[in-house]
Amino acid sequence: MNPQDHWNAIYRLKGERHVSWFEPAATVSIEMVEASGIVPETSVLDVGAGESRFVDGLLAMGLRRITLLDISAEALERTRTRLGPAGRTVTWIDADVTGDWTADPVDIWHDRAVFHFLTDAADRARYMRRLNELVKPHGTAIIATFAPDGPEICSGLPVMRHSPDTLGSEIGPDFALVDNRKHSHVTPNHVTQSFQYSRFRRLR
Ligand SMILES: C[S@@+](CC[C@H](N)C(=O)[O-])C[C@H]1O[C@@H](n2cnc3c(N)ncnc32)[C@H](O)[C@@H]1O
Numbered sequence: 001m002n003p004q005d006h007w008n009a010i011y012r013l014k015g016e017r018h019v020s021w022f023e024p025a026a027t028v029s030i031e032m033v034e035a036s037g038i039v040p041e042t043s044v045l046d047v048g049a050g051e052s053r054f055v056d057g058l059l060a061m062g063l064r065r066i067t068l069l070d071i072s073a074e075a076l077e078r079t080r081t082r083l084g085p086a087g088r089t090v091t092w093i094d095a096d097v098t099g100d101w102t103a104d105p106v107d108i109w110h111d112r113a114v115f116h117f118l119t120d121a122a123d124r125a126r127y128m129r130r131l132n133e134l135v136k137p138h139g140t141a142i143i144a145t146f147a148p149d150g151p152e153i154c155s156g157l158p159v160m161r162h163s164p165d166t167l168g169s170e171i172g173p174d175f176a177l178v179d180n181r182k183h184s185h186v187t188p189n190h191v192t193q194s195f196q197y198s199r200f201r202r203l204r
Contacts, residue, residue, distance in 0.1 A: 001112040002137075003071055003096065004072065004096070004158060005019040005055060007071050007072035007074075007075065007154075007157075008071075008072045008073065008074040008075075008096070010072075010155060011050075011051070011072050011074040011075045011078060012074055013112070015084075016078070017051075017188050018052045018188060018193070019051075019155075019188075020154065020155070020187040020188070020189070020193070021050070021112075021154070021185070021187075022027045022051075022112050022187070022188050023053070023185065024053065025053055025056075025062075026052055026053055026054035026057050026112065026158055027142070028114055028181060028183050028195075028197050029057070029110060029142060029144065029197070030054070030055050030057040030058075030061070030095070032142045032179065032181075032199045033057075033058065033061070033142070034061070034085060034107060035179060035199065036142075036199065036201075038061065038063065038107075038108075040062050040063065040064070041052075042063055042065065042107045042175065043065035043066070043067070043104070043105075043106045043107050043108070044058055044063060044065065044066050044067070044106060044108040044110060045069065045103060045106040045108070045109050045110065045134065046066070046067070046068050046069065046109065046110045046111070046170070047068055047069045047071050047097045047109065047110070047111045047114055048069070048097060048111060048112075048113065048114025048138040049066060049068035049069060049075070049076070049079065049080075049089070050070055050072070050075045051075055051078050051079050052079075052112065053089070053139045054110065054112065055068060055079065055083065055090065056086075059087075060098065065085075065089075065106075066090050066091070067090070067091040067092075067096055067103055067104075067106070068090055068091070068092055068093070068095060069094075069101070069103070069125060070093075070094065070095075071072065071094075071095065071096045071097070071173045072094075076092050076094055076152050079094065080176045081115060082151060091103075095118055096114060097111075097114065097127055097130065098118065098123045098127050098130075098151070099126075101130075103134060105134050105135070105136045105137050105139075106134055106135060106136065106139065107135075107136055107139045107140065108135075108141075108142065109131050109134065109135050109139070109140070109142070110116070110141075110142045111140045111141075111143045111144065112144040112197075113144060113145065113146075113154070113195075115127060115143055115162070115167075116145035116146050116154070116155070116159040116160055116161065117159055117160075118160065118184060119156055119158055119159070119160050124170055128170055128171055128172060131171065131199070132171075132172060132174060134138055135175075135202050136202070137202055137204055138201065138202055138203075139153075139201075139202045140199060140202070141171065141175060141199070141200045141202070142197065142198070142199050143162075143171075143197075143198050143200075144183075144195055144196070144197040144198075145159075145160075145161065145162040145167070145196060146159055146161045146162070146193065146194065146196075147161060147162070147163065147182060147194040147195055147196040148162070148163050148196075149161075149194045150193055150194040150195060150196075151193055151194075154187040162196065162198075163196060164177050164196065164198045167198050167200075168198075168200075171200055174202055174203055175200040175201065175202055175203065176200060176201055176202060176203055177198060177199070177200055178199050178200065178201045179197075179198070179199040180197065180198050180199070181196070181197045182194065182196055182198060183195045183196070194195055
């Protein structure tokens with residue numbers, strides 16, 4: 001099954017609260033967005049947004065320049081429906097983050113639990129090329145993945161676990177790590193998963 005069909009099938013079969021990555025509020029992500037320094041015009045791109053409530057947190061902070069990208073049109077549609085009129089200012093991109101898609105440059109690139117699915121070096125390089133193309137000078141990249149002591153599989157797919165160091169060498173020399181947090185995510189089935197959140201600042 002290709003990745004698009006895989007993810008669409010998951011979102012078709014499972015409710016929002018029945019996926020292991022569900023969190024009622026994207027607390028760590030929102031704290032990192034706040035720490036990066038925001039103004040009402042700050043633009044945020046969430047790659048692999050799924051049905052995450054991260055967007056709800058951004059809207060509650062008064063941000064309106066929000067783009068949600070996902071390989072699953074099903075996930076985006078469900079988020080669009082859930083948000084209703086509150087989502088009218090959101091831009092939606094149905095695409096593979098490693099593929100051909102365009103977006104305006106952004107102040108903040110956010111990814112929770114997507115980069116770790118890229119087990120192929122060429123896919124990771126394409127992802128980081130897009131990130132380097134789109135994050136504005138002095139902008140921010142927040143990348144949350146399974147930590148080195150986290151799960152090796154998610155959603156039936158193998159993952160590659162990361163530390164701030166491995167992410168730092170993938171993101172390249174234009175970015176500096178400014179914050180890192182370990183986080184224990186508790187799934188709806190009460191399993192604890194070890195995540196790491198890394199926040200990078202673009203130097204130039
Ligand atoms: C584990 S879920 C995380 C969803 C969301 N970020 C969250 O924290 O709730 C992974 C998401 O990434 C999407 N995804 C997986 N591979 C992708 C890719 N190559 N490009 C874009 N989205 C992808 C999936 O459809 C799914 O919504």
